[in-house]
Amino acid sequence: MKARFSPTASAPGLISVVLLYLFLIVLVLVFAGQLLSDFTVAGTPTGRLIMVLAVSFPVFLLVTIVIHLVKLINDRRQGRPGASLRVRILAFFFFVVLLASAPQGILALSFLNSIMGSLFAVPTGEALRGGLDIALHYYDDQVSKLEAFVDGGAFRSVLADARTNPRRAWDTIRLVRPEISGFQVFDENLNERYAAGDERSWLRSTQVRAGREGHVMRDSVDQDTFLRVRVTHPDGDLIVVLSVMLPEGFDQRAQNLTSALETFSQVDQLRGAFLQAVALFFGLFSFPLFLLAILVSVLLSEEITRPIINLEEATRRVAEGDYSFRILTRSNDDLGLLVRSFNSMVTELERSRRKILQTEKVAAWQEIAQRLAHEIKNPLTPIKLSAQRVLKKYRSGSEDFEPVFEAAIQAIVTEVDGLNTLLSEFRNFSRLPDPVPERVQLKSLVSEVVSTYSTWPELVIHCSQLDEAITLVVDAGQIKQVLANLFTNATEAMSGSGEIFVRADLVKKGNSLYCRIQVQDTGPGIDGDYHDKVFNPYFTTKKQGTGLGLSIVERIVFDHRGQIWFETQPGSGTTFFIDLPVEDTV
Structure with missing residues (x-):
């Protein structure tokens, strides 16, 4: 039993698509992070590498899709099963993907434009600049206050107490400048x-x-920022250090404000270019997603139509007579049920066909036996009569016994020869050998058969128009026998005078290529009452015919997986058609 496995999933293709999808996500995340953190990333080696990948990836997907589409178009042009259905499924998926992606893209760009407009509005810039100005003003104010205190009269009393009573000096500082922390x-x-x-x-x-003496300096320790000033006692034997602690994280916050303002100014100046870059970024990574969706559509269309294609091929094989063909599937869906139903149907067809063939075989042999008995019985009557006549003349002592004896014996020999010919034809019909295929040129084979009819002066066989390029894989001897039988029948139908035309063309039946041979004569044609009996064994309209010639022709053509039929027009002649497969004929 021949079987074709019908897979349920295209695992390698789907896995490849998933991996490509994950790769695209990683690429989007990496590039988005680089772009949002540094707008100049495109000019860096990393940015250029990412851009190369971002361009190469959709090109790769596009080439893959084009290859699949070209293959699909070729399949449709060649009329391969499932191609038209795959085109419709692919067009449907493409339409759905376009409907789903187009509004999202428009909405995303519109939303981004609105966000950019709100983000870079005038109040945002003013707020950033105002925050930075406040931080700088606070810093300058603290420096000015510290410098003013050091230069003021209160600090001189602090210096005076620093030698004798430093605690009182600290109390004075806290009373005058409570922001001093050290x-x-x-x-x-x-x-x-x-x-x-x-x-x-x-x-x-x-x-x-x-x-530096008397100058305020800034100092950072861990996350803390201090303003310090060092003052030497007028006597030169003491050094006083005052420290003011700024709010926790002051430097970092001021730096963040400065960086944010610089970024804001940079983006605000390049807002148009930024929008174009983001649109390009969106296109570079949404277009591959669109292509991935199309590629998935191609794979799914192949997956959906594969069981249907297998069913079509199996149906064609069954129609050609191969009832051993089966489809194997592990699917439990509707298509799997359809495949199993088809296999059950073919099994029942094969069983019914065997029964019918057995019945037809028995009926055919019964008919052959009846016809053979009839054909054998016909010459037995003259043989019996001739023998009885000889015996009667012999017993009566008739004077004309000798000529009667010779005539009777001659009649008996003639009838026995006829019986021998009949039995030889029957033996050849029942024991026709299997074909021994070889590649032959059709025109050369026909010419060899035509040459044997050159002794018929009033018979013309036309075969010069045959294409020399046509070759067949057949049993040359058996095909010669077919042609010779058809030529002989045509010659006898035309009483040895007329024309026979031999033509050959290549025709396509389903997915198979056949060579169609035509043998046309200019005889009287075949009577309509005999159309259904022409290929029956022992049917003949000739006085000397056995009725097995066309039966043997049909058997040979059938053994070559071919087909034979005829068309006839009374008074205009008969044309026999023979279809033989061009490749692997036997």
Whole structure:
């Protein structure tokens, strides 16, 4: 039993599409992160690599889809099963994908344009600039206050108390400038004599020398920012350090404000170009998604039509007589049920066909036996009469016994020869050997048969128009026998005088290519009452015919997986048609 497996899923293709989809997502995330973090990423090596991948990926998908579409178009032009259905399914998927993606793209770009308009509105820029101005103003204000305090009269009393009563000096500082968070007194050798306030604002002795005398400097320790000023006692033996702690994270927040304002200004200036870049970005990564959807549509169309194509091929094979063909499937869906129903139908057809063939075989042999018995019985009567006549003349002693004896014996020999010919034809019909195929040129084969009829002076056989390029894989001897039988029947129908035309053309039946041979004569044609009996064994309209010639012709053509039939017009002649497969004839 021949079988074709009908897969239920195109696993490699679907896995490939999923991997491509994941790759596209990763590419989108990477490029989006790079673009949003740095607008100049396109000019970097990483940006160029991402752009190359972003361009190469849709090109690869487009080439893959074009290859599938070209193959599909060729299949449709060649009339292959399922091609038209795949085109309709693909067009439907394409229409659905277009309907789904177009509004999303328009909505995304419109939404992005609205967001950009709101984000880069005038109040946003003013808010950023105002926040930065406030931070700078606060910083400058703290520096000015610290410098003014150091230069003021209150600080001179602080210096005076720093030597004798530093605690009172700290109380004075807290009373006058409560924002000062640290107060330290060092001797001339930078040994700390007194420290008050927040310990985080205290300096080590090694850090005291770094500052400039009387000038406010900024210092950062971890996440804290300080303003410090160092003042030396007029006597030169004491150093006083004052520290002001700015709000926690002041530097980082000020830096963030500065960076945000720079980014805002940069994007605001390039807003049009930015929108174009984002649109291009959207196109570069939405177009591959669109192509992926089309590729999935192609794969799904192939998947959907594959069982139908297998069913079509199986139906064609069954129509050609191959009842052993089956379709194997693991699917439990509707198509799987249809495949199993088809296999059951073919099994029943094969069983019924066997029964019919057996019945026809028995009936055919019964008919052949009856015809053969009739044909054998016919010569037995003259044989019996001749023998009885000889016996009667012999017993009566008739004077004309000798001529009667010779005539009777001659009649008996003639009838026995006829019986021998009949039985030989029957043996050839029942024991016709299997074809031995070989590749032959049709015109050369026909010419060999035509040459044997050159002794008929009033018979003309036309075969010069046969195409020399036509070759067949057949049993040359059996095909010669077919042609010779048809030529002989045509010659006898025309009483040896007339024309026979031999033509050959290539014709397509379903998905198979056949060579159609035509043998046309100019005889009287075949009577309408005999049309259904022409190929029956032992049917003949000739006095000397056995009625097995066309039966043998039909058997040979059938063994070559071909077909034979005829068309006739009374008074105009008869044309026999023979279709033989061009390749693998036997």
